[in-house]
Amino acid sequence: MTTRIPARFAACAAENRPALVTFIMAGDPDLDTAQAILEALPAAGADVIELGMPFSDPMADGPGVQAAGQRALKSGQTLKKTLGMVEAFRKTDNATPIVLMGYYNPIYIFGVERFLEAAKTAGVDGLIVVDLPPEEDDELCIPTLEAGLNFVRLTTPTTDDKRLPAVLANTSGFVYYVSMTGITGATIKNHAAVGTAVKRIKGHTDLPVAVGFGIKTADDAARIGADSDGVVVGTAICNALADSLVDGKPTAHSVAAVTDLVADLASGCRRARA
């Protein structure tokens, strides 16, 4: 089975531009608003959607994504509801790939087999699980591939050439290159090094390589997208949503706060190679 991911990256490549991969946190700031945002993302210019599964202890995330997860959990978000969001989304959009992103424990507690079945039924295309390196592939990666979904792996500046083949071995869909050693929301200090790293990774794989961490503006998207197959934006979107809230509650501008930013980022992607 092929997921929606390869076709989407191929379509973007055909337009000679990087794919815009947007991250939102499921259930942030509440289920209804998050659903409205999710459904508005493709029209705003999102090519691939990463839907965050909130976790109480997001060890690799900076304050922006941490706060988004806390808002979601406070509003009662669960893994089951997150899967429900995908199922509802698929009623109107059967083309935009959705990748669930988060940490292992909620999936482990849900039950790996039960989770994969539910994810597949809901219309999920792939998973990114931050705390599952190749050393733990038996836990979820292999079962995910067997279920016909993609397991998107993070590679980082510390993943050297010796280690890279092991990291890429069971990766599918695309490769997510983390632009820096750090947490989400930090600032990229060396853009040129990112481009070099992407070229190095592309020397080891035919998969598309998307770059995330530290991409905040249309200009960032244009610069990073010049050398990569996709750019991932998360913290900036979570922060834009946060700024639209009043006392933690959504306002009339909340959905537009996200879609305006996404449209701007999409314009950055379109001029990346112009």
Add this chain to the structure above:
Amino acid sequence: MGIEGANSLRNGPDDNGRFGLYGGRFVAETLMPLILDLEEAYRAARQDPEFIAQLGSLRTHYAGRPSPLYLAERLTEDLGGAKVYFKREDLNHTGSHKINNTLGQILLARRMGKGRIIAETGAGQHGVATATVCAKFNLPCTVFMGATDVARQAPNVLRMRMLGAEVRAVTSGAGTLKDAMNEALRDWVTNVENTYYLIGTAAGPHPYPEIVRDFQSVIGEELRAQHLEREGKLPDAVVACVGGGSNAIGTFHAFLDDSDVAIYGAEAGGHGIDIENGHAASMTGGRPGVLHGNRTYLLQDDDGQILEGHSISAGLDYPGVGPEHSFLHDTKRVIYVPVTDDEALDAFQLCTRLEGIIPALESAHGLAHVLKLAPKMRKDQSIVLCMSGRGDKDVESVGKYLASRQNG
């Protein structure tokens, strides 16, 4: 030593860092290469006579080892059963068992050429022990401590700062040990090139549970020899408190294959394990999950979200436990029991009045279980408590708690 072989309980972890189902390396890719480097450096260090000699010398001349095995005569008489001994880790330099681990790991960090040390701390004992070795070896040190713990363990915060460490108060979550560990991991992932994460308990990703256990095992090895010399036999029971579980695994490990020695771990029962989120007894009140790099028993809800836990003791209110304890819990080699805040406070006061020893609130949890066991044992039997730390840091909060208990 017990017999080491296929059936030994002392062989873990396996090559994948597992103790049965537990342990592992559940970390972000950024940290993975470093964790592999650490394992390699540790394997080399423990074969290196120079490393072993240096650690031995520091233990003797800096930490003050061996720590005494002390017969608590008045307590023994009061309880009317087994002889009660304390393994006096409270007499170590810095006032707890934590120095055993920080001395070992600081030598490892130096071997690896790391120029900066970070650590997490709950009660502040590990933070102090880390700040201490960083001062001695002239390495910059940042300690992450939950804001709640900063407030309730003020004396240790002052000590760390005087020793030259930067103490960062962590405000996320409930501001306790779990949040401090999250923040330490975030710092580590950001500064991975030059930073050594000196984990304070026998938890986290492989090889930390093994490293910390090995450095703390000096407790049980000494205790075993000291007891043999004093009593001509092994103790009938050993008891230690369990938060993350480093003093406990250090005490237990030498006895795991001695089937005649009963082993007990006292978890923080807080307000009682029937009260949701009112305790920190991860084994008696939690279930297996994955957090902070390892699979282990965790306090969590039905959605796999981690609970904060509660204990009067800042060193025990961690929602997880070291993976080797989870394994020993499942195999039933160690009996883990919850001890409530009130029981620990009673034990704290009894020990102070009868023995002139102010125990750490953490150790008082272990002592509370000794108070239950000793009267039921024969007078020719003996029970040893790991007195893991001294309670100077706790006198203020205990005073407040007792006052409110009296008024409540």
